[in-house]
Amino acid sequence: MRNEQIKILTASLTRLLRRGATKHLLNIITKTHMADLSIAFKELSPDNREKLFKLMDDPEQIGLLFSLLDENLFLEFVKHVEFKKLVTIFDKMPSDDAASLLTLLDEKLSDQILSKMQEEESDNVEQLMSYGEDTAGSLMVTDFVALEEDVVAKQVIEALQNKYLDVEMPFYIYVVDKYGKLVGVSSLRQLVVVHPEKPLKEFMAKDLVCVKPYTDREEVARLVSRYDYLAVPVVDDDNKIVGIVTVDDVIDILHEAATEDILKMAGVGEEYIETQTVVKRAQMRLPWLFASFLGGVASFFIIGGFEESLIKFTSLAAFIPVISGMGGNIGTQSSAITVRGIGTGRINLQDFAKVVSKELAVGLILGLVYGLFVGIIAKFSFETNSFPMALPIAVGLAILTSMSLAALLGAMFPLVFERFNIDPAVASGPFVTTSVDIVSIYCYFMIANFLLGI
Amino acid sequence: MRNEQIKILTASLTRLLRRGATKHLLNIITKTHMADLSIAFKELSPDNREKLFKLMDDPEQIGLLFSLLDENLFLEFVKHVEFKKLVTIFDKMPSDDAASLLTLLDEKLSDQILSKMQEEESDNVEQLMSYGEDTAGSLMVTDFVALEEDVVAKQVIEALQNKYLDVEMPFYIYVVDKYGKLVGVSSLRQLVVVHPEKPLKEFMAKDLVCVKPYTDREEVARLVSRYDYLAVPVVDDDNKIVGIVTVDDVIDILHEAATEDILKMAGVGEEYIETQTVVKRAQMRLPWLFASFLGGVASFFIIGGFEESLIKFTSLAAFIPVISGMGGNIGTQSSAITVRGIGTGRINLQDFAKVVSKELAVGLILGLVYGLFVGIIAKFSFETNSFPMALPIAVGLAILTSMSLAALLGAMFPLVFERFNIDPAVASGPFVTTSVDIVSIYCYFMIANFLLGI
Numbered sequence: 077m078r079n080e081q082i083k084i085l086t087a088s089l090t091r092l093l094r095r096g097a098t099k100h101l102l103n104i105i106t107k108t109h110m111a112d113l114s115i116a117f118k119e120l121s122p123d124n125r126e127k128l129f130k131l132m133d134d135p136e137q138i139g140l141l142f143s144l145l146d147e148n149l150f151l152e153f154v155k156h157v158e159f160k161k162l163v164t165i166f167d168k169m170p171s172d173d174a175a176s177l178l179t180l181l182d183e184k185l186s187d188q189i190l191s192k193m194q195e196e197e198s199d200n201v202e203q204l205m206s207y208g209e210d211t212a213g214s215l216m217v218t219d220f221v222a223l224e225e226d227v228v229a230k231q232v233i234e235a236l237q238n239k240y241l242d243v244e245m246p247f248y249i250y251v252v253d254k255y256g257k258l259v260g261v262s263s264l265r266q267l268v269v270v271h272p273e274k275p276l277k278e279f280m281a282k283d284l285v286c287v288k289p290y291t292d293r294e295e296v297a298r299l300v301s302r303y304d305y306l307a308v309p310v311v312d313d314d315n316k317i318v319g320i321v322t323v324d325d326v327i328d329i330l331h332e333a334a335t336e337d338i339l340k341m342a343g344v345g346e347e348y349i350e351t352q353t354v355v356k357r358a359q360m361r362l363p364w365l366f367a368s369f370l371g372g373v374a375s376f377f378i379i380g381g382f383e384e385s386l387i388k389f390t391s392l393a394a395f396i397p398v399i400s401g402m403g404g405n406i407g408t409q410s411s412a413i414t415v416r417g418i419g420t421g422r423i424n425l426q427d428f429a430k431v432v433s434k435e436l437a438v439g440l441i442l443g444l445v446y447g448l449f450v451g452i453i454a455k456f457s458f459e460t461n462s463f464p465m466a467l468p469i470a471v472g473l474a475i476l477t478s479m480s481l482a483a484l485l486g487a488m489f490p491l492v493f494e495r496f497n498i499d500p501a502v503a504s505g506p507f508v509t510t511s512v513d514i515v516s517i518y519c520y521f522m523i524a525n526f527l528l529g530i
Numbered sequence: 531m532r533n534e535q536i537k538i539l540t541a542s543l544t545r546l547l548r549r550g551a552t553k554h555l556l557n558i559i560t561k562t563h564m565a566d567l568s569i570a571f572k573e574l575s576p577d578n579r580e581k582l583f584k585l586m587d588d589p590e591q592i593g594l595l596f597s598l599l600d601e602n603l604f605l606e607f608v609k610h611v612e613f614k615k616l617v618t619i620f621d622k623m624p625s626d627d628a629a630s631l632l633t634l635l636d637e638k639l640s641d642q643i644l645s646k647m648q649e650e651e652s653d654n655v656e657q658l659m660s661y662g663e664d665t666a667g668s669l670m671v672t673d674f675v676a677l678e679e680d681v682v683a684k685q686v687i688e689a690l691q692n693k694y695l696d697v698e699m700p701f702y703i704y705v706v707d708k709y710g711k712l713v714g715v716s717s718l719r720q721l722v723v724v725h726p727e728k729p730l731k732e733f734m735a736k737d738l739v740c741v742k743p744y745t746d747r748e749e750v751a752r753l754v755s756r757y758d759y760l761a762v763p764v765v766d767d768d769n770k771i772v773g774i775v776t777v778d779d780v781i782d783i784l785h786e787a788a789t790e791d792i793l794k795m796a797g798v799g800e801e802y803i804e805t806q807t808v809v810k811r812a813q814m815r816l817p818w819l820f821a822s823f824l825g826g827v828a829s830f831f832i833i834g835g836f837e838e839s840l841i842k843f844t845s846l847a848a849f850i851p852v853i854s855g856m857g858g859n860i861g862t863q864s865s866a867i868t869v870r871g872i873g874t875g876r877i878n879l880q881d882f883a884k885v886v887s888k889e890l891a892v893g894l895i896l897g898l899v900y901g902l903f904v905g906i907i908a909k910f911s912f913e914t915n916s917f918p919m920a921l922p923i924a925v926g927l928a929i930l931t932s933m934s935l936a937a938l939l940g941a942m943f944p945l946v947f948e949r950f951n952i953d954p955a956v957a958s959g960p961f962v963t964t965s966v967d968i969v970s971i972y973c974y975f976m977i978a979n980f981l982l983g984i
Contacts, residue, residue, distance in 0.1 A: 397826055397830065441809065
């Protein structure tokens with residue numbers, strides 16, 4: 077469904093809820109894809125949301141809805157479900173979804189649910205919950221097809237028809253030796269093509285890309301997207317397969333990673349939630365503004381130190397915004413390019429000197445161009461100037477210095493942070509603009525003092 | 531392969547190329563996944579690159595490499611391939627890759643290649659080239675499995691073993707009626723589960739999500755990721771299936787979309803290529819800095835207009851950076867949150883008033899906090915001030931005004947741009963910081979003039 081269609085869906089739901097047309101509503105709930113219904117839920121008023129949710133009965137459907145909702149809506153709805161039903165819902169959910177939702181609940185409640193769930197299922201879920209949040213282990217599903225290497229194609233198909241009927245994504249058939257170690261992989265596609273009596277070991281692919289349960293999830297996403305896989309197996313340190321990460325989870329990781337990068341670069345932190353209250357939002361954003369506060373205070377003391385120059389040449393003050401603005405913006409450009417280059421793998425640490433010197437060169441060129449522009453404006457705006465050329469030259473040189481240093485710092489910061497294993501996206505935001513501000517203003521007044529002979 | 535392994539691969543390649551160990555090199559070329567080799571190619575020196583490329587012989591391998599390389603490396607390598615071989619390479623390539631690579635070539639060369647290619651293949655490619663760059667049509671592959679509704683499971687499997695042996699992603703079996711219109715879809719998975727004599731129409735799913743050849747590619751990506759599909763069919767206006775877009779292409783779109791958003795928000799334009807020359811890079815970035823240049827010039831005239839106030843109270847100048855810096859940074863936060871919220875669908879245009887007023891509230895809270903901080907610093911830094919409280923109050927109020935207006939503008943700009951169908955990411959970058967700068971400085975001097983009674 078497109079966004080317009082979801083708007084129509086939301087409108088119909090509101091109308092039917094007002095009329096109390098339960099039969100119609102139940103019909104819509106059964107027929108609509110849960111991905112669409114979950115979006116409609118967000119658009120409904122809190123009252124309508126609750127009414128609609130109470131009409132839902134099928135535990136599998138509710139589980140799917142839970143896994144698609146925003147965190148706070150999920151927590152709201154959970155309150156309306158009685159405990160016994162909650163257990164059934166979590167029992168029927170894929171183990172990876174159950175694990176990530178249970179971590180959101182109050183610890184006492186989640187323990188109670190786990191203790192009442194079917195043993196095999198709760199073991200799986202607890203295992204998944206034990207992995208760190210950003211790891212392959214926390215993402216993987218424990219439903220997969222793994223068969224021994226002597227099983228023949230015909231038997232694999234039989235296994236798919238019986239034992240593995242519930243597996244979410246059975247596109248790959250993983251092949252294990254008699255000790256349970258992963259030795260190869262085949263696919264549904266090969267299965268329908270080979271002779272029915274051929275054993276897996278004769279048509280499986282032997283070079284496998286695997287990850288460990290503790291592999292970082294962004295690394296998993298990189299591997300899946302680099303090789304165009306539909307899933308990647310997760311093996312423990314004994315090379316036994318413990319789960320698979322599927323491409324749909326990788327898409328979610330990529331979505332989140334992009335959002336995180338953008339928010340970090342804007343200095344908002346990485347887990348900003350739009351649905352928080354105003355006060356909570358202000359709290360989350362406050363610390364990130366501290367860098368620019370410190371920078372502002374530093375600039376203030378720098379300018380204070382040049383008070384005498386300012387008393388003689390008040391016009392100097394008028395150029396402060398253009399100098400720090402041009403520097404700040406080119407610095408943001410350079411850092412965004414570098415952060416994204418590191419993120420997509422186009423820029424490596426070995427290229428440090430090359431990347432930084434190229435950015436410096438770009439900064440010099442653009443600094444010359446805009447320095448000239450601003451200098452010309454300075455020249456024609458102060459006719460009564462006692463030093464006809466000194467001020468425009470000082471301003472032009474300050475723009476050149478500010479822009480080239482900003483490009484240099486903008487490229488350097490993310491690379492230095494990456495070197496010390498700090499996320500370059502965090503580094504590049506307020507850090508760059510703040511340091512550029514300080515450096516630009518200092519250079520500007522030094523140049524002006526020198527040229528104007530103060 | 532992980533990044534470290536690729537470094538090792540690059541080092542071995544360099545060593546073997548220096549020793550001229552052709553046999554070893556050929557061995558590596560055959561055994562390495564082309565996705566890894568394409569990264570190693572980027573790391574090699576231009577000379578080594580050329581040497582290694584000349585060792586490659588298999589047209590299918592070369593085609594795959596071409597589709598994975600950066601644009602400029604592809605254009606470099608094409609020069610080393612003789613025309614007849616180039617035709618073979620493009621003949622063997624998936625039609626979507628061929629279409630996008632041919633558009634990069636000189637038009638004369640690409641026409642020559644197309645005219646010598648096999649007719650069916652070149653027709654496909656020309657059809658794909660006719661769709662707009664950002665559409666589903668330009669992404670889709672024309673290799674897919676489509677069978678009539680009366681075909682039984684057993685026959686489908688036979689077709690997969692013969693007619694469709696070359697199809698890239700045969701996970702879905704599309705079902706058409708006798709007029710060739712798309713009526714349903716089944717999957718490989720269902721195929722191995724159902725009775726061999728069952729016809730497709732009895733086990734296909736009938737509610738299908740399709741796109742048109744002219745659907746925007748980001749819309750396609752949204753659909754695939756919303757419903758966790760592995761592919762989505764592309765149908766023409768007669769509902770005839772003309773191609774499919776697969777999940778691996780969707781991952782590429784998401785990668786590109788995230789990069790584009792980040793670059794646009796930093797004011798770099800959307801197609802910045804790190805491997806360009808310095809002069810070209812400077813040219814690409816020059817226009818994006820023009821907004822901040824204009825803003826700087828405007829600030830300059832505003833401050834110039836308050837020259838008399840500055841002559842009386844030189845210290846006013848020292849607070850310009852902190853006021854514009856704090857405003858600029860909170861404005862960047864608000865616009866990043868809004869742009870990303872629009873991008874991920876969490877924020878809709880209907881929420882305009884709610885989003886903007888919440889951001890304004892956040893701006894007011896943070897403005898109060900930081901206004902107080904900066905005011906206190908102002909109070910204790912100017913002991914000789916003749917108006918002991920007026921200046922600190924003016925500065926504090928200016929911070930409050932600047933930060934709340936910045937949060938308001940930062941949230942409003944992307945939403946207004948979205949309303950007029952302009953990409954909100956473009957809007958939010960230099961636009962916000964520049965307008966915040968102008969507004970902040972103007973308000974600051976107005977407040978100071980009033981309170982200091984100038």
